[in-house]
Amino acid sequence: MAAAAGPFRQFPTGGEYSEAMQNTHLCFRHPELKGAVPELTKIHTPKAISGAFASVFSLTSAASGRRYAVKCFTRHIPDQEMRYEAISKQLVTLDSTALSQPWKMGFEYLPDAILVGAERYPVLKMEWVEAVTLSAWLDTHHHDSAAVARLADRFSELAADLVAHDIAHGDLQHGNLLVADDGTLRLVDYDGMYVPALSGREGTERGHRNYQSPARGDEDFDSHMDRFSAWVIFLALKAVAADARLWAQLHERHGEYLLLAEDDFKNPSASSRFPALLAHRDQTVRDLADQVRSLSWQPLDALPPLPSAPVSAPTLPLASAAPHSADNGSTLPSWMSGHLPPVSSAPPAEDPDAPPTSFTGRRALDVLAAVLLPITVFVPAILCAAGVLASLLLPLPLTATAFLTWAAHRTRSETRLLRKHVRALTKRRWQATHPDKATNELHRQRMEFDSAETKRKAELTRAQQELLDRHQREVAAADSGKIKKWAAIDRKVSSLDGELRAAMDQALATERATFVQEELRKARIATARLQGIGEKLKGSLAMYGISAAADFTGIRLISTNSGGYASTTALIVKTGGREVNIKGIGAAKARTLDAWRQAQISAAQSRCTIRLSSARRQSITSDFERRRAQHSDERRKAEADAATQRAQAQQRLQDGRVRLSAQDAAALRLAQQQRQAFAQRALQIQESQADLDSVNASLAEARRIRRALSHARYLRFALTGH
Amino acid sequence: MAYTAEISRTNPTCIVFLVDQSTSMTDPIGGEVPQKKADVVADAINRLLTELSVKCAKEEGVRDYFHVAVVGYGATVGSAFAGALTGRDLVPLSEVADNPARVDDRTKKVPDGAGGLVEMSVKFPLWMDPVAHGGTPMNRALKYAETLVAGWTERYPASFPPIVINLTDGESTDGDPVEAANSITAHATADGTALLFNLHVSASGGSPVSFPDSDADLPDSHASTLFQMSSPLPSHMRSYAASQGQKVSETTRGFVYNADITSVVQFLDIGTRATELR
């Protein structure tokens, strides 16, 4: 950005100015503008004439009845007030009577002049210039060749006025050059004007794109900056003056240019408009067109000013000047030499396809042809006349020479170039005259592409949905797996409490049984009082190893019946299971013994106060705690596993999405490129049609050149070098 | 280079406005004097059309640098023009300028220059009225715009690419709009791909945002989605925004949150400048 001196300001829009202008007694305080009547649109709102930097309103003063153009700025322009002051000061010094025509417009820069919203902004109050824009004027006057020719002179005079005072407008173009009723020019829009006092600053704009040299940059802000646009306008006016049809042929209705536009300057050899001017039958038009073409890429300060003396129609000095293509290769008319400094860095402005229009520079072959020609014509004739040669051999050398010159002519670079040129032109004409085929083909391809795109998008949606479905399935699977595992674990956990109780009971029962057993061991038979069992029997019992209650577990009575006598045998069941029959101990005594033992058991059990020791309890409980902890670990693990699975699924989804959207983005980029290519092709087809005129003109020109390069001309050239 | 085509009468471009007309647009937004979102959006459109007309006005009248469509989406999707233009899609700007549905007289308080305020009456042309009824079929609206854009690129292959400006409260009811948005910007002229800009009017709060380069400061996912859908500003628009004091970067997008979108019109570089000043 240019170093914006002065504080930056946001400016109102054209619409906001237009709204403010609905109440001029409120928005203005300048006596001439307060209450002034604006020109209105069809819908009765103030009518704007807008450009890139401002909107201009026509206001008729209520006080004086004078009409003004009030320019309201829509963009911040660095140092605007200072610039206008400098411009104003400079213009005031120009003596109106010394100017070629009254092109100078009076203006006054009024800071804080208009209230929009809550703030005041500057305006440029100008006298209303009663005139029409150059393009509108040409629309109605291009048939009046004399008037157009006069205007061309007026224009070159105006340009000369500017040069004489070291001023440059910066944006010479059809909207800023107005034509008054008397055919003189008015210059408006001084926003970008250069005056010597502004030397060293940068420009505020680069001018209308269809009038500028491709070489113009921001730093081009000096008295040379109008040079290129001046040539462009001058060429247009001169050309239309010479041939009114050029206006219809090259100027598209409503086109924001005169005859040539930005593309023509940027790439003259590809221009579809230049050829009609370069190959025009009028020498002035050709020369000026060639001049503009060759100036296209040159630095602005290397450009010559317009020819200062008005070139008076109809006899143009250039028309009689040097031939179009001089032998030394220069294409400049002689009056231009001296205006044009030597150029080194101009990019190729030459049209590489255009063939030369005459033969230059004889080759050895041409010289040979030239030497052979008289020899083969005259020598045999003389020899023949002298009777040395049989007349029937006469055609032989003639044919050979004819062939030689034919070959020499054909191999000349000029004729080769011409043939190539004509072939290319013929092809272009074919394209231009058969646009339907090309258009249909393009349309078909477009449709095909569109339906492929639609399919691709449907496929994309399907793939996205599939991705999502799979993701949901995976997440669901992870969750249900976890829930199953959890249920199994929970079952185990809830049975643990019962098992713990059972284990405790078991441990307690074991301890009690041990106590009772101990007591039984202590219950000695020897000291017991047992009905009917005396010392002797006790001794017998002891002999059988039964001396304490612990030594037996019960009795068994077996009834036998032998010989009509029922008798009962008593067996004592020893600990370990052996049964013994002890003499003297019958059923009654056995019962006594067993009852004693039972009594001992009951007594022992009732004496038993045992509870589980806390150590034992601890050991049992801790075992269960361990198992419980193990279960909750399993639970956590199941959760973690599920989480991992979910995360993996998420990652897969994510990856899939990234992949799909990358694919989509790539496909979209391709689609954009493809569509751009389609548009370019449509354009080419369109252009080739618009081109038809210039192709035809070029073909006509090529035919003309063909005559200039004919065999006869070649023979003359071979002989004379011209 | 893309986005350098001259916008001219011989090479015009098209602007398609998409206007959210769903029921949710009856919700109020704004501080002291809350306004219905539908009113905010209708005002924005009417102002944009006025600005465009003024911008393209020349001595002989408004020039057809643009063809303009205003498409509403709510209970239905279709032209939102009222009055003489009812039912029409792309209309040449000169016709738009001459045919507002009506011109309202609105009163405005302005400073009287002596420290006080005075009431002033201004004419306000209207092309559409606020409507709020139905869902938010943003996908369908974007598809509608796409057909207009596709037709345009075929008809004017050399033009500055079509511009679609979507004004909405952001809550699409017929699915994620991102893809439909991408389909619009996949169309192109020889000068570049179509542009999609979004104006988000929302009651979600947060400060207004104009042409941000990330969605970090946006208050909700709707705003983020709209931001993602919006085209990056072409370089000349960026440098214009920068010259107007906006902070911009390579990734600045055509997105505005609860702020004025009329500045978009200022971005449109009509025709004739050789190059933007940098």
Ligand SMILES: Nc1ncnc2c1ncn2[C@@H]1O[C@H](COP(=O)(O)OP(=O)(O)OP(=O)(O)O)[C@@H](O)[C@H]1O
């Ligand atoms: N003093 C005037 N009298 C009559 N018409 C004027 C006057 N000044 C400007 N105009 C008209 O207003 C148009 C725009 O004015 P001007 O060129 O000054 O604005 P701008 O914003 O600088 O435009 P541009 O884009 O052409 O530089 C002109 O083309 C011309 O038709």
